[in-house]
Amino acid sequence: MNGALAGDSFVAGVASSLQDALRAEGWTVMPWTLRDEKLAYCLGCFECWTKTPGLCRIEDAGRDVARSVIESDLAIFLTPITFGGYSSELKKAVDRIICLISPFFTRIGGRIDGEVHHHARYARYPAMLGIGVLPEPHAAQEEIFRTLIGRNAINLHAPAHSSAVIYRSQEPAVATAILRNLRHKAERTPA
Amino acid sequence: MTTPQNALLLIGSAKPAGQSTSEALGTYLAQRLQARGVTTTTMHVARAMRTEARTAELLDAVDHSDLVILAFPLYVDSLPYLVTEALERIAAHRQAQPSSAPASFLAIANCGFPEAAHNATVLAICRQFADEAGFAWAGGLALGEGGAVSGRPLAQAGGMVRNVVAALDLAAAALAEGKPAPQEAVALLAQPFIPARAYMLMGDLGWLMQARHNRALTRLAARPFGHG
Numbered sequence: 479m480n481g482a483l484a485g486d487s488f489v490a491g492v493a494s495s496l497q498d499a500l501r502a503e504g505w506t507v508m509p510w511t512l513r514d515e516k517l518a519y520c521l522g523c524f525e526c527w528t529k530t531p532g533l534c535r536i537e538d539a540g541r542d543v544a545r546s547v548i549e550s551d552l553a554i555f556l557t558p559i560t561f562g563g564y565s566s567e568l569k570k571a572v573d574r575i576i577c578l579i580s581p582f583f584t585r586i587g588g589r590i591d592g593e594v595h596h597h598a599r600y601a602r603y604p605a606m607l608g609i610g611v612l613p614e615p616h617a618a619q620e621e622i623f624r625t626l627i628g629r630n631a632i633n634l635h636a637p638a639h640s641s642a643v644i645y646r647s648q649e650p651a652v653a654t655a656i657l658r659n660l661r662h663k664a665e666r667t668p669a
Numbered sequence: 670m671t672t673p674q675n676a677l678l679l680i681g682s683a684k685p686a687g688q689s690t691s692e693a694l695g696t697y698l699a700q701r702l703q704a705r706g707v708t709t710t711t712m713h714v715a716r717a718m719r720t721e722a723r724t725a726e727l728l729d730a731v732d733h734s735d736l737v738i739l740a741f742p743l744y745v746d747s748l749p750y751l752v753t754e755a756l757e758r759i760a761a762h763r764q765a766q767p768s769s770a771p772a773s774f775l776a777i778a779n780c781g782f783p784e785a786a787h788n789a790t791v792l793a794i795c796r797q798f799a800d801e802a803g804f805a806w807a808g809g810l811a812l813g814e815g816g817a818v819s820g821r822p823l824a825q826a827g828g829m830v831r832n833v834v835a836a837l838d839l840a841a842a843a844l845a846e847g848k849p850a851p852q853e854a855v856a857l858l859a860q861p862f863i864p865a866r867a868y869m870l871m872g873d874l875g876w877l878m879q880a881r882h883n884r885a886l887t888r889l890a891a892r893p894f895g896h897g
Contacts, residue, residue: 566754
């Protein structure tokens, strides 16, 4: 899920490098350049939980994005880091995938004192990888981004997650090396 | 921070006007600021981002405010899409005008989970936005169990919201004097209305009732993408 904003050729280059590296290792890749898609924003109506369970009422690419996420083994969130978080383009798609979880509450990290989240809807979910792009190193934004990926992984029931930050002074192809290293750095998500 | 004369309240919920917890919280705070002599203007982000002309009105309103208050719901651990886009536009606008007047930024987040702590990441994002857009940080307030307010004006929500009212009263007093929201207000707002177990039960019952109303009760666990 490529959340590049209009005219961001660097993030496009990272997306291209990632796809090449994954395909070279035998992965089948479903790339989403989100800004090119007809994708409405989430209305917060919760009909995907209580009226058409598991399905957003809006019939556009949002449904296809949700389907491809749940059918994947790995979901990659690629984004220019915006105030430590996701770009608006990526956020629009992420808001549309809450149909993949259940409205009902559960505790994660302990039946009594665990934190409250929503139940899983499906039996299995993809692992999650966040790749953020910054102009230059920025400790505060990088920490927020790392935390956000970890929090999303809990809420979206990703069995494992990892994140990395690329700087615009680097070559986009650095994504290949990051992908290789992340395999050893992935964290098991609390369940 | 400077003592505010004009405050702008941005409602970040996409729900219709008058129906969101974000609006209930923000409107109460705006009323308390008005009582202290601060002029307030309210704009709904969803409406403001609908056309370029309306977005220009939003940016103009930001330019003419010395306190901007953003009240919003938590969406998947961060800001809703429309609010993210609005903040991108505001930051770019202010960065293009280095001589932007000094102004402060306060964030009020609410979520449907019992723990207000779910809002910590999004408030960090808001603080980072304030820094990049040249606002003084006036604080981040977080509410859990937002479903218990359910969009009702605080005056109609009864004694259950007494801590919310007290927190926003404290915040208004500080903000009107040009100070950030005090830690006491942050702590009061974060206190749960009811025990988490009771809230979870009520929340789950609420989903069941909505599904029953929508004739979807037997399909609640549907897996339309056929996986798992």
